[in-house]
Amino acid sequence: MKTEANKKIVTFDSTLRDGAQAEGISFSVKDKLDIVKILDELGIDIIEAGNPGSNPKDIAFFEALKETKLTHAALCAFGSTRHPGKNAEDDANLQAILQTCTQYAAIFGKASAFHVETILNTTREENLAMIEDSCRFLSENGKEVIFDAEHFFDGYKLDAAYALETLKAAEKGGAVCVCLCDTNGGTLPSEVKDIVAKVCQTVAINVAIHAHNDSGLGVAASLTGVEGGANQVQGTFLGYGERCGNANLATIIADLQVKMGYACLSESALKKMTSSAIKIAEISNYALTGREPYIGKSAFAHKGGMHIDAVLKEPHSFEHIDPERVGNQRRILMSEVAGRGTIIQLIHDIDPTIEKHSEEATKVMDRIKELEYEGYQFEGAESSVKLLIRKELGRFKPFFKIEDFKTIGEKPVAGRALSASAIVKVSVDGKEAINAAEGDGPVNALDKALRAALESFYPSIKTLRLTDFKVRVIDQGATASKVRVLIESSDGRDIWTNVGVSTDVIEASLVALTDSIEYKLLKDMEQKIKDYYL
């Protein structure tokens, strides 16, 4: 791909508008404000905040935005062109947009003759007038207008002249930008490139590309849109959106900047990509799979032994970019194939003087092998390995001890919401605490009771949340098979995973839960020591 070196590409995030169309997404006003702040700090240029005419929650949000100081980003309100046969100034939606504090207004209109005639049921001429009027009304009243040309690519393929007419109507109405939407996500990247190039010959204002991922090509189409001449990319930061999602803006930014030489963010902001992604996913309650390009937990994780040896020798041998450039990090996954070199690295984090073939290193290796034989799998659960190494080396002073527990599960009956309860007794430095909790099943009850018992000793446990819980049956057959439980936890700063194995799902969960809490407490202690010395 050809690159105009350092050409600035404007970044436009629609997580709060198009992203909110995703199945399972529902933002509170506070969620939205938090996401605005994260995107602003990251250096996103334009943030589409929502549709002020659509519902009370969005209206409250726009009110709150008036009090919000942003350091970089401009805001954008979203709505549609006026209705057929009406005046723009009488349109409640357009009026609502004017009432907002945003610099930009994005209004969508039909760019496809098929949609004009069949779905909107109006004439081609009236549609052009709707676009021009609406753009003019908003721009004359102080907004910078982006015209969202809905179904632009499908419309272009059907009737190119008409599709281009809609853009010219927007330009005539005073829009500062036309946004070419591949609304159904079905256009191939090469088509996008050619059509965007045509548009750039037709209008003199800015051109944005807005793609969806229905063909698995949302990112690719956005990149070829830029190659075709678009100077703004629209997407949602983590690819949230209706159906298969919008084009993933984080991936697009990294590709444009790291691979293709365009400028989207400052290099220091680029380093915040991974932490921003984790925060936005947390707020959205939308789990990351870990496989996300650039920012995913697995994006620079190495499993095969040969790959690991090569990566330790020459990182770029199996990494397409330096993970630190996007604020991510290399992870060497534990597995039977990963050799002693991996473990020794983790040992050296604790004590750099321990040698590879020393008795101590061998003791750790043997313990890991033993546990792997029992069904443990440490890939993705480095925090469990770190604890294990400390324990084997005698460098771990237990934070607490579980003295006893009991869980009781009963046949659910009407009027009792929770089907299980648990009692846990812990001790810390000889002091005991006992607590109980009800829960949805014994594991949930046990988790609650354990944390309640520990909170009086360690208040920071309050910030700890379980973000994922996976159960995998290891041996085939019957309910007495061994299970491996993976628990992912977060305290809002970090995400980590712990593992437990047992024939009993409760026992396996408890091992992982205990590790998760121990890791949190260890992390807090290490942070305190760092803060003290530095």
Next chain:
Amino acid sequence: MKTEANKKIVTFDSTLRDGAQAEGISFSVKDKLDIVKILDELGIDIIEAGNPGSNPKDIAFFEALKETKLTHAALCAFGSTRHPGKNAEDDANLQAILQTCTQYAAIFGKASAFHVETILNTTREENLAMIEDSCRFLSENGKEVIFDAEHFFDGYKLDAAYALETLKAAEKGGAVCVCLCDTNGGTLPSEVKDIVAKVCQTVAINVAIHAHNDSGLGVAASLTGVEGGANQVQGTFLGYGERCGNANLATIIADLQVKMGYACLSESALKKMTSSAIKIAEISNYALTGREPYIGKSAFAHKGGMHIDAVLKEPHSFEHIDPERVGNQRRILMSEVAGRGTIIQLIHDIDPTIEKHSEEATKVMDRIKELEYEGYQFEGAESSVKLLIRKELGRFKPFFKIEDFKTIGEKPVAGRALSASAIVKVSVDGKEAINAAEGDGPVNALDKALRAALESFYPSIKTLRLTDFKVRVIDQGATASKVRVLIESSDGRDIWTNVGVSTDVIEASLVALTDSIEYKLLKDMEQKIKDYYL
């Protein structure tokens, strides 16, 4: 993109080899055999089965494959070129490949001069000899050899002449195909296209494209590879793979065939894409996000009111393809389930006089929708659907009732092997029986106690064995998430699967266990009636 109409593109799936490199993936021998059967039935051309020289599990799998009849697919064994300075015939890995029953052998070697000199620590000449020798050894001994040119694109950009030399060495050694690997996933689609085109001018054998998704461009790079002249696409069916995954083969196939006019599968096989994807994800215990292009649950889901109106008027207004073409379906809001046609078939097995739009059929459909909304998924759990239909139609006389149960889990102590116990009280025709059992965890104890209580009434339950037990967390987050339990049972004659959903794993298991026993008893009764009449 230009298309050679109906040009056949060979599909190559590496779920069992490169896919197994994904974090969190661990296939048993049975898992692998099940996946081979699904891919074969779908019409995938070549299935890469694994590395026969690497570990005992893969060796057992290759043995089992000898007994497996496939209808379409050819199998491929994977390994590496011989070691520097050794003979191909002395190479244990190459010998292991020869021992397998596969038609194809894929062997990887270095195509990048940097990797040859810095990682492999050998000379450029020796590397070429390693490739040629290894290809020749395998092809002269009856394998069709695919040469996996590792790091081909990075190598080409570094030293194009040498990268091409490695391919020529493979061709000279008798390989039938060179596979161009973008091992690090960092090459842009336009680069892929140009470089593949160069390769096609250089070698006369088949050319495959093998891309990874580190830049979010795995699918796009595969498509441009085909445009550049590759006639084979390699990927993993659901995109499993190291780091950000391999190119998603399901998406590639759909794009190539539905969008670009190439031929990959028969049109009827294309309709099996969605169900195949669900089955593979289940076996892999790797949750689908729902956002997967073409086959995801949300891929044709419509949320916005305006979109829904338009889609109901003209489906293609907001759908890039007809979902039925890939065996998926449109979903409006949260409901809309398995087609009425399938359900009516099952109803007709019980009563052929019930009509499709009758009140009775509607009642069954409504109940299924309700349960699917709660998180049930009846794919692969037909026996649960059959019971449900009988119950809704009032054609089911319960064999037993669980009057009460209690489970107790305790902290394991030395000398007590089992950590849980359960008490179950059942009634059959007004007669009660109570029984208790110990177990590895509450589910196991409950299973044993329930069957012990029922055996006095129904001795045939003695033949019932649980052959598989799968737990899947449905909602992401915390231990109080909903879980779906799938239990596979066998009585030596049949194998069937039942499903249960609850926030409590015990409750979900009990629903599935109860269904499993009821289905067994129903089956026995139907057999008795048949034996009596026939």
